Amino acid sequence: MxxxxxxIKDTFRSAIAIESVDGAEIENVKLENIEIVCPGRATRGMAYMSVSRLKDVPENEKGYPEFTMFEELPSWGFYVRHVKGIQMHNVKLRLQEDDFRPAFVFDRVSDVRLSDISLPENKKAGQVVLRQTSLQSADNAVKEYVREVE
Incomplete structure (x- = not known):
């Protein structure tokens, strides 16, 4: 795919959603030349799932995937879980207002390839969070953003 x-600009919770039902696997996703302007504004009090609690984001395999299913997720840009093979190239994320969450969260994802990722100047270190994820390749600029969590 x-x-x-x-x-995309001024989106509420979900600019791009690729979801599966009944525990089906998502494989070989490629996102290129994407620009997303997120409204931001999440505070620690309103984001229900912090990065330190990624293991607690519910699975809900039997529910139909809607962007409202989990309320506020632990990232302001991309929350990616249970994907085999994802490439992102020339992806630019901007915020209209500050947001305390990281831009990317990859949770139990294999074969992640990131290149030419652009983030706000004040959002660099720790903006790509990996939990049980294999970062197959990333350019040097992206590697500066990476943080691994348990």
């Missing part, structure tokens, strides 16, 4: 050359 390839998603290429899109610009």
């Amino acid at each position: 390839t998603i290429d050359n899109i610009r």
Whole structure:
């Protein structure tokens, strides 16, 4: 699956959602030339699932996947879970207002490839969070953003 050359602004919770039902696997996703402007504004009090509690984000395999299923997720840009093979190239994320959450959370994802990722200047270190995830390749700029958690 390839998603290429899109610009999204002023989205509520879900700019791009690729979801499966009944525990089906999602594989070989490619996102290229993507620009997303997120409203931001999440505070520690309103984000229900912090990065330190990623293991507690519910699975809900029997529920139909809707962007409202888990309320506020632990990232402001991309929350990726249970994917085999995802490539992101030339992805630009911007915030209209500050947000305490990281830009990317990869939770139990294999074969992640990241290149030419652009984030706000004040959002660099720790903005790519990996939990039980294999980062297959990343350019040097992206490696500066990476933080691994349990």
